[in-house]
Amino acid sequence: MAIEKSITDPSLAAVLQISDQARDQAHALLQLADRASDGRATADVQAEIAKQQKQLFTNISHLRGLHRNACLSARDTKAQTAEARQEVDRLHLQLQNLYYEQRHLQGEITGCESYDHKYQQLPLIPVEEFLALRPEYVDSNDDERMFARIEHEREEREILEQRRQELLKRKQKLINDNKRRKDDLANLDQDLEKFIDAAKPILELFEKAP
Template identity: 50%
Template structure:
């Protein structure tokens, strides 16, 4: 009984055990009373023994009824506890499934993050000026985070390339203008040569006349 009480803490179960123990003890007392006072002949039991037996029998009936009531209450309580445990188990299973889904989603997101980090982004292949040189030219970015610093370097590279593209277009326009000017002058020289040749041809009769006179 002591070991059972050490393992069981529910008040209703403890009461049930205590009533069962009292019932068992009363049964032993009643059996002992009957066995030790059983007459060897047809002589009836003495009145005090008979009254004691009736009193103990009445107590036993009361304890048995109480024990049945406690047993019924314990059964109902156990059934309710079982239903509660079932509901809690369902909730635990649901939370466990949710946790597994979150774990799988976390693993998927980590895979996506790793894929993004390992992806050969185009900006990593750009010939940016060294970070130290950029910071020397733009000291205002000295306290920037690596992400902010990279964005600033990319913007700087974009601005430099746009400026170089503008200069390239200006030089190309100057080149085209010079080519056009050279072509115009070449055409002018060609026209001048043609006019000079025509002048020489037209002057030949005059030259012949002068040669005849002298």
């Protein structure tokens, strides 16, 4: 009874049912055979023995068919179980790969977060000073605010670079003007020397005059 309760598969339950029937028929047939061996084998007993034998053979044949079907079903179940196990192993391997990829990505994220980015070394103005200049970024997050600070630094550097270029141009112009003036002075000195040299004969005449 406990075995019958533990078996829920209909085909196996049918096997147990036919087995019980075949067993009961075998016991009944043995009892009839005992009666026949005692010399009480009447025509009715012989007919009952033949009937029980026929039913027993039928149940045994049926039982063999059920046994064959149960073996085939067990074989199919084993094949399905093997396929399911392979699928579970495949999914488990994929899960392990995902765990590995997750750990790898977490390591990459940690590395990126701890990386000493060059923008962190930029001499940016303090946040308070930047927010005083650009109050529209007061409610922005850190990333947006950092991007705006870097952009502000770029704009300021471009302005300073323009001023530097203008000053360089002015410096070069002053250098050129000074050089031109030096050249003019040098030419003037040469002209004066030529004038003095040309005036020497006249001075000598004045010196010889009484």
